Amino acid sequence: MVEYEFGGRSKIIKGYSYPIKRGDLDQALDEAGVTDIQRVAFFCLPKKGGGRLVLLGYFFGEARLDGLVTQESPDITVCCVPTQYVSEIKSLLEKHTVLNRLDQWVKQIELAENVYRDQRHGFHVCYEDEALVVEVE
Numbered sequence: 664m665v666e667y668e669f670g671g672r673s674k675i676i677k678g679y680s681y682p683i684k685r686g687d688l689d690q691a692l693d694e695a696g697v698t699d700i701q702r703v704a705f706f707c708l709p710k711k712g713g714g715r716l717v718l719l720g721y722f723f724g725e726a727r728l729d730g731l732v733t734q735e736s737p738d739i740t741v742c743c744v745p746t747q748y749v750s751e752i753k754s755l756l757e758k759h760t761v762l763n764r765l766d767q768w769v770k771q772i773e774l775a776e777n778v779y780r781d782q783r784h785g786f787h788v789c790y791e792d793e794a795l796v797v798e799v800e
Contacts, residue, residue: 665692670704670740679743681705682717682752688741688762695766699773701736707743716742717752717795720765720786722772735780737769748790755795761788768799 675681688703710716722737744752756762768786772779785800 664689665697665700667700667736668702670702670738672705673707673743675707675743676709678746679707679709680746680749681707681741682744682749682756683741683762685741688739691762691766692769695763695770697766697769697773699736700739700769702738703740704738705741705743709743709745715744715748715790716787717744717756717790718742718761718765718786718788720768722780722784724781724783737772737784739765744790751793752790752795755790756788759795759797761795761797764797764799 672681672685685703685705692700719740719742720737721740765786768784772784783800785798787796787798787800789796789798
């Protein structure tokens with residue numbers, strides 16, 4: 664099983680839920696052979712209106728700040744969403760194999776040369792207008 668720092672789980676606000684369970688995320692990471700995660704956190708900061716952040720992967724890069732120690736492994740954050748959308752979001756996550764795509768993104772960073780690892784990279788999943796929007800940078 665991949666080892667990482669657990670950044671905690673924010674207290675859930677009434678009417679909100681997490682669309683991804685920690686066990687499901689761990690299983691997907693294990694099945695993909697991911698070995699290099701810095702931290703996983705579950706964060707609840709509801710947003711009114713517009714798109715809703717569901718999942719965030721972020722890699723800060725290894726040489727971004729002169730003289731400061733920076734993270735060398737990706738962070739993953741699962742965000743709460745209104746409970747009324749959880750079933751639909753879970754279905755869309757599975758349909759679009761989002762956890763597999765996240766795993767591939769992490770593996771790409773793990774296996775990358777230094778030039779790639781020196782850059783910032785992100786993996787963002789939002790729920791907007793009854794669809795998932797996945798952006799990889």
